[in-house]
Amino acid sequence: MNTITRAQLAEAIYMQVGLSRNESAALLEDVLNRLSATLEAGEAVKLSAFGTFSVRQKAQRIGRNPKTGVEVPITPRRVLSFRASQVLKARINGETPPRGED
Numbered sequence: 001m002n003t004i005t006r007a008q009l010a011e012a013i014y015m016q017v018g019l020s021r022n023e024s025a026a027l028l029e030d031v032l033n034r035l036s037a038t039l040e041a042g043e044a045v046k047l048s049a050f051g052t053f054s055v056r057q058k059a060q061r062i063g064r065n066p067k068t069g070v071e072v073p074i075t076p077r078r079v080l081s082f083r084a085s086q087v088l089k090a091r092i093n094g095e096t097p098p099r100g101e102d
Contacts, residue, residue: 006032039080049097051084 006028013024035053038045044054055078063074087097 042078047085049085049087051082051088053080053082055079056081 006025010021010025010028013019013027014021017024017027019027035045039053039055042055044052046052058077058079060076061074062071064071084092090097
């Protein structure tokens with residue numbers, strides 16, 4: 001399984017858009033910073049034909065150490081969730097994306 005890196009994304013922007021390598025890297029950083037800041041503020045980020053990133057609040061709950069069986073409180077926290085669009089799901093499964101969705 002390969003992982004795509006920031007450098008590879010910046011290179012793809014450079015190759016397809018025609019910006020300089022430095023401009024491509026700066027553009028990528030700006031986009032990622034904007035996404036991060038929006039999510040930090042608790043707002044959802046929807047990328048058409050890709051999916052939606054959202055932040056959920058999880059309540060405090062009791063967990064259990066699987067090795068010892070000791071119950072431990074798990075503190076409340078915010079978690080990031082991603083919901084893939086129908087178009088992305090179809091592409092992953094090698095199907096034709098649904099019509100009418102971007």
